Amino acid sequence: RNMTTHPDGNVSFRDVVYGIDASNGSLLWERYVAGPNSTAWAITWEPGGGSYTIAYNHPSTSHPNQWEGVASSYAESDGALFWYTPIPQNISSLAWLPDGSYLIVALFDPGKISIVSGGLIQTDVGWHSVISNNTGQPEDVKAVATTTISTTNTANQLVASAGKDGAVEIWKMDVTNFDIIPYRRLGPK
Secondary structure, eight states: EEEETTTTOEEEEEEEEEEOOOOOEEEEEEOOOTTTOOOEEEEEEEETEEEEEEEEEESSSSSOOOOEEEEEEOOOTOOOOEEEEEEEEEEEEEOOOOTSSOEEEOOOOOOOOOEEEEEEEEEEOOOOOOETTEEEEEOOOOEEEEEOOOOOOSSOOEEEEETTTOEEEEEEEETTTEEEEEEEEEEEH
């Protein structure tokens, strides 16, 4: 994180993403993440290589004192922006489906995941929450993961989310028919 102290005493910061050569540890490139005061939360390589996706949160221009999330995809070679997706909630984690068809984005309040394709939100699923005074209270999703499974149908990818509520929710994804099928829920009721 790069910090700047301005003459008036205010401080701003910018997060940075670095490209490191895995063979010798040398710095290949350094790029800023979004604009001033944005905070990067997650980065992942897109399946097939050539680009990376960053999740970051930044102050909302339309709602003072509120933050919003963004997922964006960049070319590894020169940092060119492929797509940019504003997401109404803050983001904590992200992962691509193994076949690269959808990006899974973990959201803070209201405890769901967003499914993004080509820079567009397709849907939100899940509901991490706890019961307080007989009412469900949303809990943040802290992490997402994906994998491929062996199956006799086209629902052959799994998406898992881990919430602050202590639960793990797992869905089967059928990308051919865009079906999201509940598979397992582990943890508290």
